[in-house]
Amino acid sequence: MSPPTPLPRAIDQGLANCEICGKITPVVACRCPRCGAALHLRKPASLQRSVALLVAACALYLPANLLPIMTISELGDVMASTILEGMVEFWHRQAYPIAIVIFVASILIPIIKIVALVWLCAAASGKVHPSPRILGRIYWFTELLGRWSMVDIFVVSILVALVQFGAYMTVTPGPGALAFAGVVVLTMFAAMSFDPRLLWDRLEIMKAAETPPPTLDHE
Numbered sequence: 001m002s003p004p005t006p007l008p009r010a011i012d013q014g015l016a017n018c019e020i021c022g023k024i025t026p027v028v029a030c031r032c033p034r035c036g037a038a039l040h041l042r043k044p045a046s047l048q049r050s051v052a053l054l055v056a057a058c059a060l061y062l063p064a065n066l067l068p069i070m071t072i073s074e075l076g077d078v079m080a081s082t083i084l085e086g087m088v089e090f091w092h093r094q095a096y097p098i099a100i101v102i103f104v105a106s107i108l109i110p111i112i113k114i115v116a117l118v119w120l121c122a123a124a125s126g127k128v129h130p131s132p133r134i135l136g137r138i139y140w141f142t143e144l145l146g147r148w149s150m151v152d153i154f155v156v157s158i159l160v161a162l163v164q165f166g167a168y169m170t171v172t173p174g175p176g177a178l179a180f181a182g183v184v185v186l187t188m189f190a191a192m193s194f195d196p197r198l199l200w201d202r203l204e205i206m207k208a209a210e211t212p213p214p215t216l217d218h219e
Helices: 046-066 083-092 096-124 132-146 151-162 175-193 197-210
Strands: 015-017 024-026 070-074 077-081 169-173
Touching: 046 083, 046 096, 046 175, 077 083, 083 096, 096 132, 096 175, 096 197, 132 197
Parallel strands: none
Antiparallel strands: 015 024, 070 077, 070 169
């Protein structure tokens, strides 16, 4: 049984997809005839930029969790809370939905997104060799997580706007909120910089390496 014929790829035909308007154009044109954007077969320095942004996000993740994300003033008693302390405080106040949202959006989602992006970068560079199905699911999940990255910042903003009861209780954002916003923005840019087509390029290279060379039949 002969092996399946590989599907044609745009890169093999010298065709580039415009990152701005999506028009397919021969890369020799250098610029998109529709919008004038520069054409590239793959995003330039995609892996390098994604890794650099991930390193910066990891550097900000520590102060985002160690510095106070909000300060609660209640009856003259001022208490600065980190993400974990704020989550525990809301849990003790029986504000369970807010505590759960803070835990999921501030602790769980950033860690999962960073780990997923690191895994994708490792796969694109050939450090790991997962199956195409796993790669597709991880990339889809990373895109899904990006929609919920700013939930906790919105929660803090809503608390600052709503939980203002004069001398009784006030909530103000802390430096940890700024650091965490930096983590969110950097991971978003890292996901945008990553070119998923590099994954399939790596798979094609792996398939070519695993395919035995054709044998010549001698009479």
